[in-house]
Amino acid sequence: MVKLTMIARVTDGLPLAEGLDDGREQKDLEFYKQQAKSLFKKLSQGQHEPSRMSIETGPYIFHYLIEGGVCYLTMCDRSYPKKLAFQYLEDLKKEFEKVNRSQIETVARPYAFIKFDTFIQKTRKLYLDTRTQRNLAKLNDDLYEVQQIMTRNIQEVLGVGEKLDQVSQMSSRLSSESRVYAAKAKDLNRQALIRKWAPAAVVIGVVLVLLWMRRSIWH
Numbered sequence: 001m002v003k004l005t006m007i008a009r010v011t012d013g014l015p016l017a018e019g020l021d022d023g024r025e026q027k028d029l030e031f032y033k034q035q036a037k038s039l040f041k042k043l044s045q046g047q048h049e050p051s052r053m054s055i056e057t058g059p060y061i062f063h064y065l066i067e068g069g070v071c072y073l074t075m076c077d078r079s080y081p082k083k084l085a086f087q088y089l090e091d092l093k094k095e096f097e098k099v100n101r102s103q104i105e106t107v108a109r110p111y112a113f114i115k116f117d118t119f120i121q122k123t124r125k126l127y128l129d130t131r132t133q134r135n136l137a138k139l140n141d142d143l144y145e146v147q148q149i150m151t152r153n154i155q156e157v158l159g160v161g162e163k164l165d166q167v168s169q170m171s172s173r174l175s176s177e178s179r180v181y182a183a184k185a186k187d188l189n190r191q192a193l194i195r196k197w198a199p200a201a202v203v204i205g206v207v208l209v210l211l212w213m214r215r216s217i218w219h
Contacts (some may be wrong), residue, residue: 055152
């Protein structure tokens with residue numbers, strides 16, 4: 001079953017449209033949406049990823065295709081036929097290009113084509129039941145081949161970047177904590193010096209005052 005559908009611009013990863021499951025079966029949808037956005041960000045960095053790929057993540061699998069500077073992505077159950085998933089994306093691509101082609105490169109705000117969700121939901125319903133005559137015909141279509149499309153794991157695709165981000169964040173945090181620690185240490189050292197020498201300073205001060213008073217009396 002199709003759980004999530006997102007469309008984004010490849011050059012900058014800007015989300016253009018989105019279609020969601022009804023949410024009753026999936027409480028952790030937001031987690032996978034963030035993964036999808038991380039994938040769009042990765043693709044926008046010009047990593048020369050394939051134009052079509054399947055990416056395993058937990059009990060689900062992302063399928064995406066890139067064409068015309070746009071990435072069409074869906075997340076399905078692992079048991080959902082790969083061929084149907086990519087034909088679903090093809091249907092979305094054809095309609096999206098027909099309706100929005102002239103504006104794809106110029107929009108600046110996220111989800112500028114949110115109205116496309118209506119078409120996403122209508123098309124998604126056609127692909128829900130894999131046993132319908134329509135979908136069985138698509139599965140048996142030898143002209144549409146998906147065997148050569150690479151399948152990878154989400155850690156392979158995003159893992160290195162995520163680790164680098166984590167290292168960078170940890171480094172920044174440690175640097176900040178180090179500065180705080182150094183400031184506290186300096187303050188503690190100053191307080192320790194004051195405690196160590198304060199009695200002696202008081203004694204010397206008293207002696208100096210007494211000497212000054214004695215000298216003043218004698219004069």
